[in-house]
Amino acid sequence: MSRRAVSANGRSGHGSQGIPEATIARLPVYLRVLYAFAEQDIPTVSSEELAAAAGVNSAKLRKDLSHLGSYGTRGVGYDVEYLVYQVSRELGLTQDWPVVIVGAGNLGRALANYGGFASRGFRIAAVLDSDPEVVGTQIAGHGVLDVEQMEQVVARHRVSIGVIATPAGTAQAVCDRLVATGVTSILNFAPVVLNVPSGVDVRKVDLSIELQILAFHAQRRSVVRVPQDAQAVGR
Amino acid sequence: MSRRAVSANGRSGHGSQGIPEATIARLPVYLRVLYAFAEQDIPTVSSEELAAAAGVNSAKLRKDLSHLGSYGTRGVGYDVEYLVYQVSRELGLTQDWPVVIVGAGNLGRALANYGGFASRGFRIAAVLDSDPEVVGTQIAGHGVLDVEQMEQVVARHRVSIGVIATPAGTAQAVCDRLVATGVTSILNFAPVVLNVPSGVDVRKVDLSIELQILAFHAQRRSVVRVPQDAQAVGR
DNA sequence: ACGCTCTTGTGAACGTTTGCACAAAGTCGG
DNA sequence: CCGACTTTGTGCAAACGTTCACAAGAGCGT
Numbered sequence: 404m405s406r407r408a409v410s411a412n413g414r415s416g417h418g419s420q421g422i423p424e425a426t427i428a429r430l431p432v433y434l435r436v437l438y439a440f441a442e443q444d445i446p447t448v449s450s451e452e453l454a455a456a457a458g459v460n461s462a463k464l465r466k467d468l469s470h471l472g473s474y475g476t477r478g479v480g481y482d483v484e485y486l487v488y489q490v491s492r493e494l495g496l497t498q499d500w501p502v503v504i505v506g507a508g509n510l511g512r513a514l515a516n517y518g519g520f521a522s523r524g525f526r527i528a529a530v531l532d533s534d535p536e537v538v539g540t541q542i543a544g545h546g547v548l549d550v551e552q553m554e555q556v557v558a559r560h561r562v563s564i565g566v567i568a569t570p571a572g573t574a575q576a577v578c579d580r581l582v583a584t585g586v587t588s589i590l591n592f593a594p595v596v597l598n599v600p601s602g603v604d605v606r607k608v609d610l611s612i613e614l615q616i617l618a619f620h621a622q623r624r625s626v627v628r629v630p631q632d633a634q635a636v637g638r
Numbered sequence: 639m640s641r642r643a644v645s646a647n648g649r650s651g652h653g654s655q656g657i658p659e660a661t662i663a664r665l666p667v668y669l670r671v672l673y674a675f676a677e678q679d680i681p682t683v684s685s686e687e688l689a690a691a692a693g694v695n696s697a698k699l700r701k702d703l704s705h706l707g708s709y710g711t712r713g714v715g716y717d718v719e720y721l722v723y724q725v726s727r728e729l730g731l732t733q734d735w736p737v738v739i740v741g742a743g744n745l746g747r748a749l750a751n752y753g754g755f756a757s758r759g760f761r762i763a764a765v766l767d768s769d770p771e772v773v774g775t776q777i778a779g780h781g782v783l784d785v786e787q788m789e790q791v792v793a794r795h796r797v798s799i800g801v802i803a804t805p806a807g808t809a810q811a812v813c814d815r816l817v818a819t820g821v822t823s824i825l826n827f828a829p830v831v832l833n834v835p836s837g838v839d840v841r842k843v844d845l846s847i848e849l850q851i852l853a854f855h856a857q858r859r860s861v862v863r864v865p866q867d868a869q870a871v872g873r
Numbered sequence: 874a875c876g877c878t879c880t881t882g883t884g885a886a887c888g889t890t891t892g893c894a895c896a897a898a899g900t901c902g903g
Numbered sequence: 904c905c906g907a908c909t910t911t912g913t914g915c916a917a918a919c920g921t922t923c924a925c926a927a928g929a930g931c932g933t
Contacts, residue, residue: 423890424889425891427854431844431846434850449910449911450911460891460892462893465910466890466912468912473912476910476911477897477898477899477910477912478908478909479909479910494850494854495853495857495858496853508748510752513744513745513747514845519845520845520846523846563856564853564856587856588856590845590848595670596693602859609666610749610754610755610843611754611755612666614737614825615665616662617799617841618731618799619662620839621730621799621823622729623730660921685880685881685882686880695921700881700882701920701922704881708882710881711928712879712881712928712930713878713879713881713928713930715879
């Protein structure tokens with residue numbers, strides 16, 4: 404989902420040009436699974452193994468990977484380390500992405516403390532909040548700054564990714580301000596539909612939407628009264 | 639996978655039978671926007687207005703709603719209150735959904751405190767944790783229970799939705815246990831691919847995946863060097 | 874009652890995503 | 904060097920999703 408305002412569909416071909424959105428959304432999963440294999444010192448994996456670990460069909464996985472190039476060896480599989488590198492590069496994780504988190508409430512704190520955050524590619528440039536009670540406190544090794552300092556922080560650290568973890572009421576204002584300071588990628592945790600100019604990429608994470616989708620399927624299951632037969636509801 | 643369980647769609651009619659997954663995922667957004675209109679005492683909305691507020695194409699919105707039935711009035715639009723009811727019913731929100739949250743760390747706390755949680759349809763049956771330091775503390779009006787009481791809690795409250803907010807390492811074990819106690823819908827915040835038997839519905843929310851997708855597009859934009867208008871129509 | 878305006882609901886065209894099935898390309902034992 | 908075996912990469916068709924465009928209805932003023 405996540406409307407992307409960026410169409411920028413260039414020429415065809417193999418490069419990083421025409422990778423389908425659906426594939427992009429799966430690459431991070433593959434990457435995570437690959438790291439798990441690497442940690443077990445497994446040198447190569449077949450598409451079948453990788454697909455099983457990632458929870459997808461192996462043909463789909465192969466097609467996905469084929470969009471990045473021809474990095475496998477027929478009869479053998481994929482070199483784990485090499486593939487980690489290629490997928491990382493494709494996703495842009497070989498460079499450093501400073502991130503600013505706006506909102507230091509429960510959620511902002513959870514995000515700042517989230518380990519996988521700083522681990523690979525992403526670095527918290529600052530945590531901002533508007534509450535004077537919270538400004539100045541420490542979260543995950545970062546002093547919380549006043550939201551008024553957004554402009555300086557974004558400029559100084561060359562931040563291009565902003566995370567909105569504020570209440571719904573202030574999310575749009577924060578978003579507008581982030582965009583005005585030059586942030587072009589926004590991850591929104593507030594339960595509102597953000598309005599952004601084209602050229603800005605917004606993705607949303609919304610607990611209640613996910614719960615409602617689960618409720619729909621749960622209801623259907625209980626109403627339709629599925630007997631016992633095999634039927635995968637999963638995604 | 640995920641083959642439609644409803645094989646022979648009996649009546650090709652409108653029932654809750656054949657609603658596309660993509661539509662389901664948007665209904666909660668429409669619902670939220672509808673509540674916003676209702677709060678402003680706006681009695682009817684056109685598909686155009688609703689679509690704009692939800693950030694989608696109006697034809698798509700109309701087609702989505704048409705899957706639930708014919709609830710609009712030509713020349714007028716949709717009655718807000720009536721549509722709220724119909725969408726809620728379709729999503730199964732007219733009944734109560736007890737939810738158990740496993741993991742009372744930063745994230746679990748943020749989730750429990752999330753207002754929109756209890757608001758409509760969902761109710762926290764219990765917050766569980768395994769850390770003796772945390773068990774017994776209060777979170778959002780709920781005493782944190784030991785994870786050992788999962789079985790009792792699930793049975794007593796007839797919980798069918800579980801939220802996993804534990805570290806990655808224990809997520810699968812928690813998941814297995816939830817499934818064993820009869821939970822059939824799981825919302826997973828841990829950065830792992832969960833393995834579940836068929837018949838169990840899993841949705842995942844993953845910060846780092848979203849960030850990586852943003853990074854990909856951000857990288858592409860900076861590499862391709864989009865001029866200034868970044869508009870559609872890639873020539 | 875009539876014609877004008879507005880808006881829904883949907884057929885049809887188009888685009889994207891998935892999955893099968895298999896040729897191409899590699900490894901390995903002898 | 905060969906033949907058996909394994910696994911990738913991809914052409915193709917089907918399934919799914921989006922968008923356009925417009926006929927069918929519904930309201931309203933005269």
